[in-house]
Amino acid sequence: MATKSPAYTWENGFRELDSSSALETPWSWPKSPVDDNGDSAPDRTGAYVTPPSVDLTTSLTHNQLGINVVRHWPTLYDGTNSPHGVPSWWAPKEEVDVLICGAGPSGLQVAVSLARQGVSFRIIDKADTPLVAGRADGVQPRFLETMSQWGLSTEVHEEGPLIERTAIYKDGRKLLFNRSHQSDSRYRGLHIITQGQLERIYLRDLARHKVIVERSYTAVDYRVEEHGADGSHHTHPVRATLKNAHTGRETSVRAKFLVGSDGAASPIRKSLGTPFDGVSTDIYWGIMDCVFESDYPHAWVFGSVISSKHGGCVIIPREDGYIRLYTQLDISLAGPIAASRQARDPNFIESGGRVEVHSITPEEVLEQANRIFNPYKLKFAAPLSWFAVWKISERVARSFSSPDMRVHLVGDAAHVHSVMGAFGLNASILDSANLAWKLGLAAKGQAKHHVLLPTYSTERRGHAVRIIEVSGSYLRFVCGSTVPLPNLRDVDGLDADHRNNADANAKSEQASKSSGNGFPSKLELASGAMPDTQAVVAQGAEDDDHHGLGTSQAEDLEFLGQFFKAHAQFLLGVDCPYAESAAVSSSGLDLTPKGGHPPAIRVKSGVRAPNPRVCLSPTESGYLYDKLAGPPRFHLVLFASSLAGTEVRRRVDAFLRCLNDPKGFYTRFGGSSCFNVVVILKMLPFQWSGADVDPGLAAVRDALPEGATVVFDDKAPDEDAHTVWGANHLTGGVAVVRPDLWVASTAFPDKMEDVSRLFEGFLI
Known part of the structure; x- marks a missing residue:
């Protein structure tokens, strides 16, 4: 949910606001005593008591309209961090088939599949709670087809709005407004659900299988030992040390396989020494989840608004009238942001991601959005549900598996790319669906793991490379970027290509410092300095006479026609062929x-x-x-x-x-x-x-x-x-x-x- 939901009543047979909820919420038990006309009070011994909820702030940064919160149930969702302790039925083992490091959607998807295969596992996550707000927010038909295997698809596709129209405007004129996201799947369109909601669906499912997430834990060390000192074969060759961030407590776990679902800066990937090939672009997004007022004709329709002078915005309609708005930032501001982040986090230059910076405000991002939307206007109509500044990197791990097939990467640990196409969450789930059945067979001794498991990396890496190419080409169309697309198909030539791409990217970023989004920068700051964002935001208005890197409408329409003809079904997850392998005849x-x-x-x-x-x-x-x-x-x-x-x-x-x-x-x-x-x-x-x-x-x-x-x-x-x-x-x-x-x-x-x-x- 984008914001805290009100109390409802169904006393008339349909949902409506509960006017009595100001006194007591309808879900709270036991109820306050009422006049019972002298009847004896019921015996409450052992009766159900509602677990406590807490209000969590959804964004560290706010607009002038206030602070947004959501209701959270720690006892249900916080795993080992539950304020009431762990359930009596939870009995973690020191020796399991699979250890999953990371309880985002990709790790949770592996878990729900293994649970149905009767494969033992433990799943840990460094976060104290499931995701509160932000990040992914749309699932493709193929995602839902995968979820239907577990009986979870209905709950997912009923959560938010359905996207089946796309509107694209450029320089105030309509380029495209038509039906979109159509396939032969039973799940028509792109379905909106927040990542936090999705994680909670997975968590409830795991609880039904007597599994909870071990929260605030990371794998601080692991090693793979196939044989003991005496030459005996280890049935569980992965030995990991888990550490609790709050208590410092360490525990040892032995497993047959380890899954690294630990994000773009994956320590598991780094421990393998696996190159993360690709480029870090010069493209930064200001991301806002909010209710907006606008005279833009398609403000609640999925699509893009592009300005030849100022860059692009992406609109994703959300539940309850909220909108996810991606706004391309002026590169003269983004450069100093990157320098500041890199000074604190060496992983950032490689993996990109969220920029923890307080020098730019939501109001300033809104000003940039208004330049892009011109002549249409936007303004906030509610407190922000989420705000972030994000740098785009396009990278794919050289391999998704260790040479011994004991350690495997899924999701952002294996690939990162732009938001275009909603591939992040969806590709991650397909990674997990591909890996989990193979792991299950191998863990139960029903498959030759050295034959079957290599097909995971082969199949899913090829898909990730195509994502980089498809989402990257559309990203560059919307943003007017000249950053070259990385060539990631030829694995043998990646070292040379990686150097060439890095050189080209460096030249592009250097050029961007003087050109911005098609207009010259007037702000030069020393590395690590924080910019005067008021000056940065103001400069766009001063440069309105510069015409930038625009293309003709005919060229734009030709690009869009060719792009959607070639990739429409890929954008829905249903066009994803795998080559011949041990698992494809x-x-x-x-x-x-x-x-x-x-x-x-x-x-x-x-x-x-x-x-x-x-x-x-x-x-x-x-x-x-x-x-x-x-x-x-x-x-x-x-x-x-x-x-x-x-x-x-x-x-x-x-x-x-x-x-x-x-x-x-x-x-x-x-x-x-x-x-x-x-x-x-x-x-x-x-x-x-x-x-x-x-x-x-x-x-x-x-x-x-x-x-x-x-x-x-x-x-x-x-x-x-x-x-x-x-x-x-x-x-x-x-x-x-x-x-x-x-x-x-x-x-x-x-x-x-x-x-x-x-x-x-x-x-x-």
């Missing part, structure tokens, strides 16, 4: 018809599994993913057409014989505990389960493995599941869907040799 990559015959399935290996609507039962319709939810397993999705054709029946029979073969991959690797069989039939439910069902269908039904699910493809042929997946009605087809809902392989039902080899490559 090559058999489904080449879909060229062989001998004039179409493939079994046209969807390629390594891509997101499509999620068509299907009939789940005679009384319920839903989506394919509804049958792929629950504890992580591999999904064998059989497209069997109507089972009426001789050829498809023959091949389906062969597939079922493969599953029932005691020596086959299905039985050898765990059967229904490892694999979820879903059959998609082009028929109606009563045709499959009725009393007068065809004997041939009954034989197929009886041969299905225990726990298999059948769904019915009863939509029109131009939108049914067989068409969405490009399934071959003559032969049928099998898609192997990974636990993270990516396609691992496709095959004809009677040609499962490649699928068997895929699993034999990494499963035990």
Whole structure:
């Protein structure tokens, strides 16, 4: 929430403000005694007592309208820092499968997945509480598809507004206003939820699994020892020392694997000596969460406002009328800010992030925003919910995993980039979803960790590099920046490229000192000096006659058209292909018809599994993913057409014989505990389960493995599941869907040799 919510009542069947809450909040128990007409008072022994709440200030910096607070429940959310102590059911072990260092969204996502796999773990965080305000605030459809596996997507997408329109203005004129963020996902649009709200959803989920976050703890030291002094193999080779920042208490934990979800300045990444390749840009944002009054026509619509002279703003509508406003700052101010921060924090030059500086006020950022919005005006209409000054860095770790595959980086510890595209939170969650199922199999001894775990870095690093390229190009369009995009694809050439990018970046920043955002700087300060921000803010008005680095409207529209055509689905998380690896078979990559015959399935290996609507039962319709939810397993999705054709029946029979073969991959690797069989039939439910069902269908039904699910493809042929997946009605087809809902392989039902080899490559 952006601000403290009022008390409501539902006594009339719908939510409305509770006028009696001034006397006593409706959630407080026990209630104050009332006149009971002489009846004896109820016995309160053991009755529920509401835990205390506290009001937390959301921003260290305020505007002239006051101070903003939110209500927080320490007993529910503060883990080991709960004022009432730790729950009696919490029993941390000194030896666990996984130690997670960092309880932001990426670390919490790993945790909720491991909890569902029965993998033991501990999760620590240096912060005293979950996030109070600020940071990430939007989730893509692919994020929600991932959350739907755990039964958490509904709570997430109901929190805030839905973004499905984009408005872009430049120099007071409309460039674009149209529908946006459209995909075939069941979760249409970009969904707004604050990072703090999201963390609390995760924390409640973990509590249901008897897990809490160990707060105010950091891993001050760790080492990996695969073998003891006597040559014996350590089952838990990671040995970490955890320290409480308040008490100084140290405790030792042993684990099989360690996950570094500890942020952009990640000590875990630094301990590995992993280069953080990329550039630190000369772009600074002033970020404000507030209610604004404005005559801008699309003030509550997602989009950007760009000025050729002064830079850009990004608008993100939030809950309850709040807006997240990113405002590009004048570089003549940002330079001294950076010098001040770097003098105190050597990590800042690499990882960027929040600048702790008190020399610039929200009112001054608002003045800069008004220059960018000109001729439209903005003013504060409420106390600030959050305020920060942020420097943009674009960096990707050289590898997301240690050479021994015992330590792995997720989220900001592995990559940082601009806010453009809402990739920070969303990419982090996909990192975690990719890693967690692989860690789970390895921790339980069901996978060859040296074969499977390297695919994490390969797959997710490639995605992070594309994020840098896509978000970076749009960032430069909005901000008019000339900082070169880093070339991060060629890992072997990164050392040379890193030096070249650093040189180019230094030249760009030097040029910026004299050019600002397209206008000359009149303020030169010694390194480390704090600027006279009134003078900095005023100079923009004095330089209004300078025309800057603007482009023509035709050029802008051409850029936007090409950009969204190429990247629209990537911006929603659904366009994210993975290359061939131990976890992606090559058999489904080449879909060229062989001998004039179409493939079994046209969807390629390594891509997101499509999620068509299907009939789940005679009384319920839903989506394919509804049958792929629950504890992580591999999904064998059989497209069997109507089972009426001789050829498809023959091949389906062969597939079922493969599953029932005691020596086959299905039985050898765990059967229904490892694999979820879903059959998609082009028929109606009563045709499959009725009393007068065809004997041939009954034989197929009886041969299905225990726990298999059948769904019915009863939509029109131009939108049914067989068409969405490009399934071959003559032969049928099998898609192997990974636990993270990516396609691992496709095959004809009677040609499962490649699928068997895929699993034999990494499963035990």
